[in-house]
C-alpha cells in the first residue's frame with residue numbers, strides 16, 4: 001500500500017534504521033543534516049524517516065559518537 005505522506009516506506013524499524021545510516025553515509029551529511037530518526041506511520045503502518053525528531057536515532061547517534069560515521073564518509077571520499 002502506498003502511503004499518503006509520499007515518503008519512502010520501510011517494512012521494519014531495523015530496515016529503516018539501516019537505510020537512515022546509509023543515507024547519512026552516501027550524502028555525506030553532517031550529524032544534524034538530513035533525516036534524524038525513523039517512525040512508525042499511523043497511515044500505512046510502515047516506517048519512514050523524520051527530519052524533525054527531537055532526538056537522533058540511537059544507532060545513528062552511536063555511529064556519530066564513535067567517529068565511525070566520519071571514518072566511513074571519509075573513506076568514501078577517497079574512492
Ligand SMILES: [Zn+2]
Pocket residue numbers: 003004005041042043044045046048
Ligand atoms: Zn506511511
